[in-house]
Amino acid sequence: MEEKKKENDRKVITAFWPDKGQTTLAEYLDGGGFSVFKKALAGGIKPADAIEELEKSGLAGRGGGGFKTGTKWRLAREEIKKASPPKNSSVAHAYFICNADESEPGTYKDRLIIEKCPYLALEGMLLGAWATGTEKGFVYVNGSYRDTAHILRQSIANLIQAGWLGKSIQKSDFSFEIQVFEGAGSYVCGEETALLNSIEGKRGEPRLRPPFPVQKGLFGRPTLINNAETLACVPYILKKGAGSFKMLGRSETSFGTKLFVLNGALNSPGVYEAPLGVTLRELIEDYGRGIPAGKELKCVQVGGDSGVLYSLEEIDKPLGYDKKSEIPVGSGAVLVIDSQTDLKKLLLAWARFFRRESCGKCVPCREGTYQLFLLAERIAQNKTLAGDRERLEDIILTMGKASFCAFGSYAVNPWESALKLFSKEMFGQADS
Ligand SMILES: Cc1cc2nc3c(=O)[nH]c(=O)nc-3n(C[C@H](O)[C@H](O)[C@H](O)COP(=O)(O)O)c2cc1C
Numbered sequence: 001m002e003e004k005k006k007e008n009d010r011k012v013i014t015a016f017w018p019d020k021g022q023t024t025l026a027e028y029l030d031g032g033g034f035s036v037f038k039k040a041l042a043g044g045i046k047p048a049d050a051i052e053e054l055e056k057s058g059l060a061g062r063g064g065g066g067f068k069t070g071t072k073w074r075l076a077r078e079e080i081k082k083a084s085p086p087k088n089s090s091v092a093h094a095y096f097i098c099n100a101d102e103s104e105p106g107t108y109k110d111r112l113i114i115e116k117c118p119y120l121a122l123e124g125m126l127l128g129a130w131a132t133g134t135e136k137g138f139v140y141v142n143g144s145y146r147d148t149a150h151i152l153r154q155s156i157a158n159l160i161q162a163g164w165l166g167k168s169i170q171k172s173d174f175s176f177e178i179q180v181f182e183g184a185g186s187y188v189c190g191e192e193t194a195l196l197n198s199i200e201g202k203r204g205e206p207r208l209r210p211p212f213p214v215q216k217g218l219f220g221r222p223t224l225i226n227n228a229e230t231l232a233c234v235p236y237i238l239k240k241g242a243g244s245f246k247m248l249g250r251s252e253t254s255f256g257t258k259l260f261v262l263n264g265a266l267n268s269p270g271v272y273e274a275p276l277g278v279t280l281r282e283l284i285e286d287y288g289r290g291i292p293a294g295k296e297l298k299c300v301q302v303g304g305d306s307g308v309l310y311s312l313e314e315i316d317k318p319l320g321y322d323k324k325s326e327i328p329v330g331s332g333a334v335l336v337i338d339s340q341t342d343l344k345k346l347l348l349a350w351a352r353f354f355r356r357e358s359c360g361k362c363v364p365c366r367e368g369t370y371q372l373f374l375l376a377e378r379i380a381q382n383k384t385l386a387g388d389r390e391r392l393e394d395i396i397l398t399m400g401k402a403s404f405c406a407f408g409s410y411a412v413n414p415w416e417s418a419l420k421l422f423s424k425e426m427f428g429q430a431d432s
C-alpha cells in the first residue's frame with residue numbers, strides 16, 4: 001500500500017487511473033481533484049501567476065510538437081485581451097480546444113486519458129480557460145471512438161450538475177461551456193488548423209500559418225489548442241508547483257513525466273507513465289518487460305507511424321524534447337521491431353496509411369505519398385527498378401522540404417531512417 005502511494009507520488013496522470021473502469025467524479029474530488037481550480041476561482045491564484053508557474057515548469061506540448069505550454073497560454077491571454085468583441089453573437093469571444101483526436105496508428109494514450117479519468121484533462125482545460133479568459137471549449141475526438149465521446153459527454157453532464165461547468169461556476173464570475181466534437185477519423189484533422197476547419201464544417205485541410213490559432217482560430221476568434229495529455233499535466237503543476245513537476249523528469253532539458261505507448265515485440269505492451277529522459281532500453285526492459293524469448297531486437301520506431309527508426313546502438317539515448325541531445329519523443333508511441341519482422345511489409349503499411357490520409361491540398365504530399373506507396377509495393381515484392389533508390393531520396397527531400405504542413409515530413413520520417421539503417425535489405429546488395 002505504502003509502496004503504491006510512493007509510486008503514485010511520482011505520477012502525474014496514471015495515479016488517477018483505476019485498474020478497471022473510470023474514476024468517478026466523487027473519487028476524483030476525494031483524491032484532491034478540482035482543489036486547485038476551486039482555489040483559482042476563489043482568487044487564491046491569479047491568472048498571470050498560474051501562467052508564470054506553467055512557464056517555469058517547462059511543460060512542453062504532448063501532442064507531438066513540444067511547444068511550451070506556458071508560452072502558448074501567455075500569448076493566448078494577450079491575444080484574447082486585445083481582441084475586439086465578435087460581430088456575430090453566436091460566435092464566442094475566444095475558444096479553448098482539447099485535442100484528443102489521436103488518429104495515428106499505434107497511439108492510444110489520449111484515448112485512455114479520457115476513458116480512465118476524463119476529469120483530469122477537463123480540469124486542465126477549465127484552468128486554461130480561466131487563466132486565459134476563454135468562454136467556450138471543444139473536446140475534439142476521433143469519431144470512431146464512440147465510447148470516448150460517450151464517456152466525455154457523461155462526464156461533462158456530471159460536471160454541470162455538480163456546478164463545476166456552465167454559468168457562474170461554483171458561484172464565481174467565471175462561466176465556461178464544453179462541447180464534444182466527433183471528427184471523421186482523419187489523421188490530418190489532428191493538425192490544429194485542419195481541426196479548426198473540421199469543426200467549422202469545412203474540408204479537413206490545414207490552413208496557412210500565420211495567422212496562428214491564438215491570433216485567428218475557430219470562426220476567426222483567438223483559439224487555444226492543447227493536447228489532452230498536456231492538459232492532464234496542468235492540475236499537478238498548479239497544485240504542487242513547477243519545481244515538483246520538474247523534479248519528476250530525469251533530463252536537464254525536458255521536464256515531468258510522459259505517457260509512452262509501448263507496442264510490438266514486448267512481453268508487456270501497454271501505456272506507461274515514465275520520467276522524461278528515460279531511455280529506450282529502460283522502456284523496453286523495465287516497463288515492457290523485455291522482448292519475448294526467441295526474438296531479437298532489430299530497431300525501434302519512436303512517434304507512431306510517422307516516427308524515426310532507431311538502431312540498437314541508439315537505445316541508450318534519453319527521450320525528450322531537446323532535438324540536439326535527446327531522441328524526439330513525439331506523441332510517445334514506441335514500436336519495438338524484432339528481427340523476424342519483415343521491415344518491407346511495415347514500410348508498405350506505413351506508405352499505404354499516409355497515401356490514404358494525405359488531404360491532397362499540396363502537390364508534394366499528394367503526389368509524393370502516391371509515389372512512395374508505388375515504391376513501397378516494389379520494395380515489398382523485391383521488384384525494385386534501376387534508380388528507385390535515387391527516386392526515394394528525391395521523394396524524401398521534396399516531401400520533407402516542400403509540403404504545406406508537417407504531415408509531409410512525418411510521412412517520410414520512417415523512410416529516411418530506414419534508408420540509413422537498412423538500405424541493403426530494401427534494395428539488395430547491388431543498389432545500396
Ligand atoms: C498530421 C498531424 C497530425 C496531428 N495529430 C495530432 C493529434 O492527434 N493530437 C494532438 O494533440 N496533436 C496533433 N498534432 C499536433 C497539433 O497540430 C498541435 O500541435 C497540438 O494539438 C498542440 O497541442 P500541444 O501544444 O498541447 O501539444 C498533429 C500535427 C500534425 C501535423
Ligand code: SF4
Nearest residue numbers: 359360361362365405
Ligand atoms: S502536406 Fe499537403 S497534402 Fe499533405 S496533409 Fe499537409 S496540406 Fe495536405
